[in-house]
Amino acid sequence: MKHPVALLGIAALGAAAVTCLVLADETAPPQSTAAVTLIGPTHFLQTDGGALFRAACQVCHMPDGQGGSGAASYPALTHDPRLAASEFPIVRVLHGSKGMPSFAAVLSDAQVAAVVSYVRTHFGNDYKDKKDKVTADQVRSLRTMGP
Numbered sequence: 001m002k003h004p005v006a007l008l009g010i011a012a013l014g015a016a017a018v019t020c021l022v023l024a025d026e027t028a029p030p031q032s033t034a035a036v037t038l039i040g041p042t043h044f045l046q047t048d049g050g051a052l053f054r055a056a057c058q059v060c061h062m063p064d065g066q067g068g069s070g071a072a073s074y075p076a077l078t079h080d081p082r083l084a085a086s087e088f089p090i091v092r093v094l095h096g097s098k099g100m101p102s103f104a105a106v107l108s109d110a111q112v113a114a115v116v117s118y119v120r121t122h123f124g125n126d127y128k129d130k131k132d133k134v135t136a137d138q139v140r141s142l143r144t145m146g147p
């Protein structure tokens with residue numbers, strides 16, 4: 001006799017693990033970047049910039065964008081002059097860099113625009129009045145570019 005309950009438990013654990021890889025541990029950076037490798041055809045469902053930040057970014061950059069260091073170093077996004085030109089964070093989110101994963105496959109153009117707009121207008125950043133407001137069209141045009 002098999003143990004359907006146990007098997008179900010394992011299947012549920014597997015599903016939870018995939019979610020947790022991205023959403024895990026809101027208080028400490030993951031031990032290695034492998035812990036947040038995005039698996040399979042997962043796609044974030046959030047559309048709001050803040051919700052996207054919490055789901056996709058804060059695991060490394062921390063809830064207040066202050067960054068942190070553990071096995072790797074996660075830069076603060078607070079008072080970040082490198083966010084002034086919108087292309088920079090868009091390209092980082094789309095294509096990744098070193099310990100930062102690429103989100104091109106898991107975020108739509110509109111979602112990238114939303115989360116980049118969020119970090120550019122929170123955590124002590126105030127780039128909302130700049131004329132280069134982030135749009136989905138702009139994200140689309142940067143998708144084909146390398147990091």
Ligand code: HEC
Nearest residue numbers: 036056057060073074075080082089092097098099100101
């Ligand atoms: C797995 C951890 C991880 C996740 C998740 C992550 N980042 Fe990063 N991020 C990093 C690391 C590490 C760097 C530094 C990369 C480098 O040194 O080239 C970085 C760099 C950045 C930078 C450049 C900051 C600067 O001033 O140089 C921005 C902007 C950024 N991330 C935004 C985001 C956004 C927005 C998200 C969510 C969509 C996100 N990150 C998700 C790890 C992460």
